Amino acid sequence: MSQDVHGTVAEGFEGVREEFAAFLAEETYAPGAQLAAYVNGRQVVDLWAGEGVEGSSLTTLFSISKGAAHLVVALLVQDGVLDLDRTVASYWPEFAAEGKDRLTLRELLEHKAGVVGVDGGFSAEELADDRLIATRLAGQKPLWEPGTAYGYHGWVIGALTGEVVRRVTGRSIHELYEERVRAPYGLDFHLGLPEELEPRWREVQPLVPTPAQAEALAARAAEPDSIRGVAFNLNAPEPVDMVAFANTRLVRALGPTSSGGVGNARGVAGMYAAAISTLDGRPPLLAPGTVAEFAGLRTPGTDLATGQTDHFGLGFEYLAGRYPFLGPDAFGHSGATGSLGFADPASGVAYAYTRRRFAFPSGEGASPENGRLAESVLRAAATV
Template identity: 65%
Template sequence: MTAPVQGTVADGFERVREEFAAVVAAEPDLGAQLAVRLGGRTVVDLWSGVAEDSLLALHSSGKGAAYLVVALLVQDGVLDLDRPVADHWPGFAAGGKGGVTLRDLLAHRAGLVGVEGGFTTAELADDRLLAERLAPQRPHWEPGTGYGYHAFVIGALVGEVVRRATGRSLQEIYDERVRVPYGLDFYLGLPESEEPRYLPVRPMRGTAPAPAPDSLTGIAFNLNATPPTDLVEFANTRSVRALGPASSGSVGSARGLAKMYAATIGEVDGRPPLLTPATLAEFTKPHATGIDLVTGERDHFLLGFEAQGVRYPFLGADAFGHSGAVGAQSFADPASGVAYSYTRRSFAPGGGGGARENERLAAAVLDAARLT
């Protein structure tokens, strides 16, 4: 039996509710949330099959928060995009990586997608342990000659640069500068007190073909480990949620992510935008064109953030955000002033932004926003 759609939409966004209802009717066990802000104001706040304040496993959605922290530190002058990583982290120069810059890391051009034999769950859960394993490794391709999604490791790599430049973890800075001031229900490290609101992620129905463990895709998604990483089991592990690895361990709600992205591009709660026009322009330039060596996607990345205007051509060219493996999708579209977030409890075939419903939901949102 399909759970009812609950929540509200602003005048003019009624079709978005209809599309959301159609999505959840097509997949009765889905469990989903949809939140949209326009010019900082909430215009869509819907849920079905979960509670209004449920927290869900959002996997790689946390990368968006990690890139936001880096953007803030670049904006402050604390980090320089074109400075070699090894200037902050000398051990990183091993294996021919001495010339890799922070910009290269953010553009997924470093070639450091994984390690031989894979990582343990304990390592994947802890960005410090990941950084220790990655520092001495040789890249899987010559840095700068191509790019590929650093799925499980990019948060640890940029996080180690942040830690060495500031003396504090990326997660701490995110809490202090973003999550707490805005009261966001989106966490890189879920407190024990919030655990009762967490709904364990459910596996998808049926199976999808797995890439070869020794392929770049298999290595990037830790399928070369023994046993290979199961994303459902990983998300449902308390230590992962507690430590909040920035690449893979985020937990939250659609409301939290929509508000975070709204705050990057406009005024929210009386606060000015988190990013200045110059910083926003820098981080929304294409930085990884051609074919992603890991995912096969074309023109996949801006600076860190996924190029959402490539994935959804009805968005502006500078639309930025990040998907999550369960089928979550979140972005800001500066051209329209829309901040969008869709979260789901059950894994979607294709995962991440490949969840088919995101295109229909986001298109309905943009149509409504343009008429408002």
């Protein structure tokens, strides 16, 4: 189904527009997509397509939110406010319960805490509120010995790191992100969407799975008390409908840092551009040493929750293994609809792709088209 592509690309990036248009013409097209990219702080791609979608349209970005949350953590480490090798419990004493007393902040950021969820699961209302998540997790018994293995803390990692930030600074990640990152650059990427911006928001849409996909999803749901089941909140009396969750005003208003940020491709790409490049006359937010600390592979082996391998840096996903055309210090995060944002210091590229419809398997990272789209951006960047 052919779709009109709107927006602009800089000279030399025409191939990116062609690749975007080619994807949109395929049957796998997800209605409502945006693509944006910067190179060394200069925006070179700003494209969108889909009925009712503009370049300024906002949508719920799920786990892309983790990138914003952990950019704040990286800044606090860079400032000397947080120490990666101090225990979480030294900042947050209640977290020491049930054998979690020796877990360091570094290990927490590597998804090694073992508290991927709680006994009995969370309600949708709890998952919308980072403080409620943190309160319940503090006393939770881990599913493995903390620090000895890793598994994606998909619904909860932002609440865990956020509580550490709150105990040290007296402020939330949301407040610090707004003050230090979003507002100075005017980014359309929010942890907590103001009411006045609601008219620009566009709902996330479901995608009906194929019979094979539906069978696989049912098999997962049949093991609600497994590590995977707890991590994806399948052990709750009423497992959360991720589409309904994203389309709830409470979630958009509170902006849970693991799952509820709202924005567009322009905003996400702009955030990653600000992290590594001079942007709007401001120096990069992150020093090269901080990037080196947080990027790169920190979790070799298999993720106990997702089954993926070589999954994380510190807080951010390790991307060079999935996308060999990226440098080893590329860092970013995907979202459950298949969206992706990242920075690649080696090339100076900051990239973001957002989509309004779920991919399958949902909740497990960037959709396949990101490979071809991101590679087209890197290929163009290398020639200009």
